[in-house]
Amino acid sequence: MSMLRTTFRSAYWAIAGLSFGATVYAVFNCTPDEATMGTIQKIFYFHLPLAICTFLSCTVAFVGNIAYLWQRRTKWDDLSAAAANVAVLLCTGVLITGMIWGRCAWGQWWTWSPRLTFSFLLWLLYVVYLMVRTSVTSPQRRAIVSAVYGIVAFLDVPLVYLSASLLPDIHPGHVQLAPAMQLTLAFCFIPVTMLAAGLIAVRFNLNRRERLVSDAQQSEYAAALPFAAVGGAV
């Protein structure tokens, strides 16, 4: 691997880590407490970027699924798998922060409110995507099955959003943010987005390498088969 790429990667992860630490510091020390909700509102600074990046990861997975069905090249399948993994990860973060917020602000860990229900159903859709991938053994079949499911799942996302909005809501509407809060919120997007994109890229790379290695192993076994047969016959 070239020097340029290694330095780029190290720099990327260093910046991601440092900005993560810096934003956490900023959230706790530089932002004023919100009037109605108090300290717990600070969860929002990561909750929103996590939610946005979840949706972006789902979009990347969707693009990969469509591209796979169109071109039938394995790299698209690898990309979708990587993006779906990161989407589930980020959505878990959204759910946990949302639940903790609900516990503090409204005293309940769970309600069937629009936002929580939407996050949970999104999480379910993509967890099932990952389960589908582990359930199918043949690589080509797995790619097709997960591509079709991935497309239907992504098309389902707006439907989930619309149907969840029918549910009764106990949460108040939008809160106005002071300028210091807006700045911190914008700043928070940097580490979360860098992490999301970086994790997708790394996972994608690993998937590609893993596919090459197992293909190489398969061809080794296939090459050894005639000799094994001869040995068995003797």
Next chain:
Amino acid sequence: MIRSLQQIGLLTAKDLRIEARTRQTLGLVVVLGILIVTVLGLGLGSQHQTGSFGAPAVLWVAYLFAGVLCFEKTMGLERQDGALAGLLLSPIDRGVIFAGKLLSNLVLMLVVAAAVTPVGVLFFGFDLSPAPGGFAMVMGLGMLGFAAVGTLFSALVSSTRLQGGLLAMVVFPVILPLVIVSTQLLEKMFREGRPLEASSLAMLVAFDAIFLVASWLLFELILEP
């Protein structure tokens, strides 16, 4: 166009004729649905925990599980004796195969619903008289979307190499918006007594349209003998 409709009619008739002669799917599925309603009824209704308004949700649970079993079996029919290979070799458009399968699945599901719904309504004391037509329409539309997605996914996962239970796993999360909308609509109609609004019904119709079109288009890509 006429030719496609004729072909769809032929395929649907073939499936229903097989079902009428062998009777392997319908009895199983109806009994499963009734059993599910019974179990939930015993658990919930007998102690007046949810009251009568648990009925739509319980019915949906019964439809979902019974429906998934039904779709698995009807697609399993195609796997026997290489029937699917024969179907694919014939000069029929894949979309027509989808439509034929969808219609036969839908007919079977409607029969199941006709059998299971009275049981559910009875056990939960759900009073349908304010809006029986609205109830039928909402549930019918929900079932249409469910059948579309179920037919697509049953073709997707019907290979014998795959694990069982996969169809239920892939269908349920996708179908939840339909469940949410129909139960919310029915609650508004029956608990609050409001008539069915066109806009809410339009949402259900739009969902169905999206599911139908997406399933139709994707069906082409997944069928293999």
Next chain:
Amino acid sequence: MNAGQYTMVAYVIVGVLMWGYAAHLFWVGRSLKRREMRTGEKP
């Protein structure tokens, strides 16, 4: 637990999720590199 502590727990959980997954991928890459050397994919 008061609100401030809950907030900190939330941030810790998010940090562990993201960076834990990054570390996991790093270790997967390591073992993959060993497999690659065995099958001769990479010198």
